[in-house]
Amino acid sequence: MDEKKTKLLAAQIRLETLRTIGALGFGHVPGSMDLADLMAVLYGEVMHYDPKNPRWEDRDWFVLSKGHAGPVAYATFGIMGFYPMEEAYTLNKPHTHFPSHTDRLLTPGVDLTTGSLGLGISTAVGAAKGIKIDGKDSRVYCVVGDGEADEGQVWEALHFAYAHKLDNLTVFIDKNNYQLDGATADILDHGDIAKKVEGFGLYVQEIDGHDVGAIYQAIMNAQAKKGVPSCIVLDTIKGKGATFAEGTGAHSSQPSKEQWAEAIAASEKAYEALKNA
Amino acid sequence: MSVNLIGKHEKDPRALRDAMALTLEELMAEDKRICYVDCDLMNCVNTGRLHKKWPERAFEAGIAEANAAGVAAGLAATGKIVFLHSFGTFASRRIYDPIYMSAAYAGLSVRVLGSDPGVTAAFNGGTHMPFEDAGMYLSIPGTTVLDPADYVQFQAIVRQLPGVEGVSYTRFARKSHITVYGEGSAFTIGKGVTLHESANDAAAIVCSGIMVDEALKAYEQLAGEGISVRVIDMFTWKPLDEALLLKAAADCGAIVTAENHSVGNGLGSAVANVLAAKKPTIQEFVGVQGRFGQVGAQDFLMDEYNLRAADIVAAVKRAIARKG
Numbered sequence: 001m002d003e004k005k006t007k008l009l010a011a012q013i014r015l016e017t018l019r020t021i022g023a024l025g026f027g028h029v030p031g032s033m034d035l036a037d038l039m040a041v042l043y044g045e046v047m048h049y050d051p052k053n054p055r056w057e058d059r060d061w062f063v064l065s066k067g068h069a070g071p072v073a074y075a076t077f078g079i080m081g082f083y084p085m086e087e088a089y090t091l092n093k094p095h096t097h098f099p100s101h102t103d104r105l106l107t108p109g110v111d112l113t114t115g116s117l118g119l120g121i122s123t124a125v126g127a128a129k130g131i132k133i134d135g136k137d138s139r140v141y142c143v144v145g146d147g148e149a150d151e152g153q154v155w156e157a158l159h160f161a162y163a164h165k166l167d168n169l170t171v172f173i174d175k176n177n178y179q180l181d182g183a184t185a186d187i188l189d190h191g192d193i194a195k196k197v198e199g200f201g202l203y204v205q206e207i208d209g210h211d212v213g214a215i216y217q218a219i220m221n222a223q224a225k226k227g228v229p230s231c232i233v234l235d236t237i238k239g240k241g242a243t244f245a246e247g248t249g250a251h252s253s254q255p256s257k258e259q260w261a262e263a264i265a266a267s268e269k270a271y272e273a274l275k276n277a
Numbered sequence: 278m279s280v281n282l283i284g285k286h287e288k289d290p291r292a293l294r295d296a297m298a299l300t301l302e303e304l305m306a307e308d309k310r311i312c313y314v315d316c317d318l319m320n321c322v323n324t325g326r327l328h329k330k331w332p333e334r335a336f337e338a339g340i341a342e343a344n345a346a347g348v349a350a351g352l353a354a355t356g357k358i359v360f361l362h363s364f365g366t367f368a369s370r371r372i373y374d375p376i377y378m379s380a381a382y383a384g385l386s387v388r389v390l391g392s393d394p395g396v397t398a399a400f401n402g403g404t405h406m407p408f409e410d411a412g413m414y415l416s417i418p419g420t421t422v423l424d425p426a427d428y429v430q431f432q433a434i435v436r437q438l439p440g441v442e443g444v445s446y447t448r449f450a451r452k453s454h455i456t457v458y459g460e461g462s463a464f465t466i467g468k469g470v471t472l473h474e475s476a477n478d479a480a481a482i483v484c485s486g487i488m489v490d491e492a493l494k495a496y497e498q499l500a501g502e503g504i505s506v507r508v509i510d511m512f513t514w515k516p517l518d519e520a521l522l523l524k525a526a527a528d529c530g531a532i533v534t535a536e537n538h539s540v541g542n543g544l545g546s547a548v549a550n551v552l553a554a555k556k557p558t559i560q561e562f563v564g565v566q567g568r569f570g571q572v573g574a575q576d577f578l579m580d581e582y583n584l585r586a587a588d589i590v591a592a593v594k595r596a597i598a599r600k601g
Contacts, residue, residue, distance in 0.1 A: 057356075104354070105384045112354055113383035116374055122344045123379050126351020133312070133333050134355065153375070156344035163339070 001045045001216040004277070009079070010040035010212060011271040014241040016075035016085060018264050020098070023089040026254035027100065030239035032072035033246070034176050034209065035143065038234060039076040041215045042141055051081040054108040060138050061111045061127050065120025065154075066145035066174060067101035074098050077109035118151025120144075121171065125157045128169040128229075139223070143172045147179025150188050155200065161229040162201035169229040170222045173197070174209065176238035178249035194233045202231045209234025241267060280470055281459035284493045289428050289456040293449050296431040297390060298323040301360065304439060305331055310356060311439065314349050316342045316363040322392060322451055324362065342367040346375035346387070353385040358439045365391030365398070365448050369410035381417045381444040388438045389414075389446045394424070395537035396578035397450035397487065398570065406570025407448075412542030414446035415515050421445035421466060422515040424536070424544070426489040429458040430512060437466050448486070455490040457510070469518040470510040472496075479600075480593045481507035481525035483548055484535035485514065487584075488563070492535055494586035499593060506593055514544050519551050526558040531596035533561045535589050540564035559599045561592035 013036040021027040043049075047060040064073050071091060078085035090096040097106045101115030112127065114120035124142035131138045144154055161169050173193060181187050190196065198204040203225045207214040215234070222230035239245030243263040244255040255263070305311045305327060313335040319325040327335035338345035342363050349361040362368070368391035380387040391410055393399075398406040414422045421441050425431035431449050438445060464470065472489075473496050484492040489510050496508050507525055511518065526532055532552065534545035545562040552558045565582050579585055 103383075112351065113379065116378045119347055119375050119379050122347020122375060123351035123354065123383075125344070126348035126353075127355050128351070129348060130312075130352040130355030130357050133352075133357070153343050153347070156341040157347065159341065160338060160344055160348060164336070 001213065003213055006040050006044050006212045008271070008274045009044045010037045011274050012079055013039050013072060013075045015264070015267040015271050016079060017072050018242060018267050020071045020075055020088045020091050022260045022264060024092050025260065027071060027091065027252060028068040029242050029253040030245045030248070030250050031066060031145065031174070031176065032069045033242045034236040034238050034240045035069055035072045035174060036241065037210045037212050038143070038172060038215055039072055041212050041219065043076050043080050045216055046219055047141065054082060058136060058138060061124070061140040063112045063114065063120050063124035063127070063140065063142040064102050065114050065124065065142055066117065066148050067114030067120060069143070070098070070100055070102045073102055073110065074107065077107070082109040117145070117148040118153040121154050121157040125161050125166060125169060128161070128166040129164055131168055132166065138168065140169045141172065142169065143174055145179070146173055146175045146177065146184050146190065146193060147187070149173065149190060149193060158197060158200045158202060165227050166229045167226050170219065171229065171231045173231060173233045174236055175233050176236045178238050178251070180251040183249065197231045201228060203228050204231045204233065206233040206235065209236035210240060241270065280462035280464070282472055283456050283459045284472070285456070286490060286494060287456055288453050290453065291428050292452050293428055293431055293454055294322040294392070294451045296428045297435055297449065298326060300432050300435040301327060302330070304436070305334065308358065308439065309334070310358045312352050312357045312359050314338050314345050314359065314361045316340060316345050316367065318363060322362060342371045343375050346372035347379045349387045350375070350379035350383060350385045353380065353387055359386070360388045360390060360438070362390040362392065364405055365394040365407040365410045366405050369407055369413045369446070373413055376444060377417055381419060386442050387444050388441065389444065391446060391448045392451045394448035394450070394486070395565065396575050396582060396584065397537070399575045399578065400572060402572030403570035408539040408565045408570060409542055411446060411448055411514055411538055414444070415542065415547060417444060419443045420515060421513070423447040423466065423513055424485040425449055425512050426486055426510055427454045427457045429460060429462050430464055433462070433464040434466065441466060450487065454487065457489050457493070464512070467513050467516050467518060469513070469521040471521070472508040472510055474507045475505050477505045478507040478529045479504055480531040480533055480596050481509060481529040482533045482535060482589060482593065483509045483511045483522065483525070483544070485510060485512045485544060486537050488535040488537055491584065491586045492589055495589035495593065498586060498590050504593070504597070511544060514547055517547055517551060519555070522548060522551055523556050526552055526556045530600050531559045533563060533589060533592045533596055535563040537584060538564055540566060559596050561596045563588050563592050
């Protein structure tokens with residue numbers, strides 16, 4: 001893996017995520033920004049896809065079960081050439097193809113529709129099962145929020161993935177420790193979520209979700225594991241790279257114009273610094 | 278579309294579950310895209326045979342219906358033609374959000390089969406007795422909703438389901454039904470079947486499922502009293518055969534709907550919606566009137582919830598009286 005290139009891509013994804021949401025002025029900034037490093041590894045180094053043929057039948061699949069992080073996917077797909085980046089700046093405007101939550105009927109690159117929390121992982125599991133039935137080598141990558149894991153259906157899906165030996169499935173849990181009403185530990189404490197998933201029989205790794213090298217290595221480890229689905233718990237900082245959101249734990253953001261300008265300028269600066277390094 | 282009406286009020290020795298299981302077996306042999314997902318009820322509907330033949334394509338999702346619906350949607354996204362079975366209660370209420378969001382809203386086709394609707398849940402009782410299942414599916418944009426009357430009709434429906442795009446919901450009793458149709462009957466999803474009609478029909482009975490046989494009995498009783506009525510088997514609740522319905526309304530001037538379902542969100546209300554908008558017509562509703570289910574034999578329950586020929590006869594007479 002080219003670490004420098006991947007870090008640069010992550011910085012670009014953060015910048016475009018901010019521009020995408022910033023065009024309207026409000027949205028789910030925090031839970032989008034914390035996934036930029038994962039998206040850079042997946043779309044820059046790991047996944048097989050064709051931006052000109054998003055439904056290519058031998059592609060790898062990506063399911064954003066925490067659908068409200070749509071903007072980070074839209075930024076990634078735009079950068080990778082699924083559509084001109086500017087199109088995503090229509091986010092949530094009338095008749096846009098870029099809604100808050102990812103929709104397979106609207107946005108090139110979106111494999112399955114998500115938004116009602118807990119549902120997306122089941123569809124990811126179904127896709128992984130369908131790929132197995134066809135005897136294909138494609139893999140399915142699914143991102144679940146730690147707050148989302150309050151939903152019982154997440155655990156039904158993990159149970160199914162284990163029982164059906166879906167080793168072509170990797171579930172990422174975005175453990176940013178916050179959900180809408182506050183800290184996950186205060187809302188409905190999971191305890192050790194990695195151990196819980198391990199208890200469901202999955203091959204589990206817990207890593208720094210902002211370390212692109214660690215993310216890449218964990219995915220390679222997961223791919224090497226046969227007979228069981230895998231889970232990678234990403235320890236992340238909600239809002240990472242958004243000056244007004246990082247470290248606040250907020251679920252959505254509606255910063256002032258000045259705050260937007262400051263955040264985008266800081267993100268541009270971070271991107272340029274990496275580009276010129 | 279022509280049917281061979283038997284209508285002798287005799288039980289079919291075949292169980293309806295076999296109309297599903299054996300027909301699916303034929304379909305799966307022909308088309309390897311077809312998948313069948315069950316929720317620990319294969320033994321109730323004789324579909325274990327599918328799992329034995331095609332373990333990869335016909336499989337268990339266990340007692341986790343909501344996940345099963347999401348899995349079905351994901352399978353559909355990979356190009357599979359997916360059937361999903363559970364009891365009607367779970368195949369509607371328990372999976373409503375995933376079947377709505379992950380399948381219907383997402384533009385993915387899943388053919389849901391809900392067994393033992395309404396009073397046919399019998400000895401499983403109120404916890405397993407859905408009177409609102411089909412109505413829930415009527416509420417989802419783009420769905421197809423079906424309530425077959427007997428073995429032959431259900432078999433014909435299952436054969437057509439692979440070609441039905443979007444989410445469909447078919448409710449059927451697992452066990453034996455009264456035979457309405459003979460072999461060789463042909464049905465088209467979306468088209469109602471007129472079983473009796475004359476130039477002097479004073480009312481039209483629009484019914485489906487187990488109520489078709491009751492309607493035929495009501496027809497005979499009314500004929501004996503010199504009252505002529507039209508009988509329409511409206512096994513497709515959605516898309517509703519509006520042309521047939523509106524013609525019946527125009528010809529007869531009164532409609533009686535009969536359903537093994539809550540009248541508040543079922544066939545009666547679907548019919549009333551069309552009539553109110555396009556041809557206001559006197560209507561009487563035979564069906565479950567805002568009540569929960571309860572345990573008991575199907576015969577007892579049909580009496581208890583006023584789902585009998587006598588109830589249809591009384592409703593027809595009320596409707597005719599209201600015409601003035």
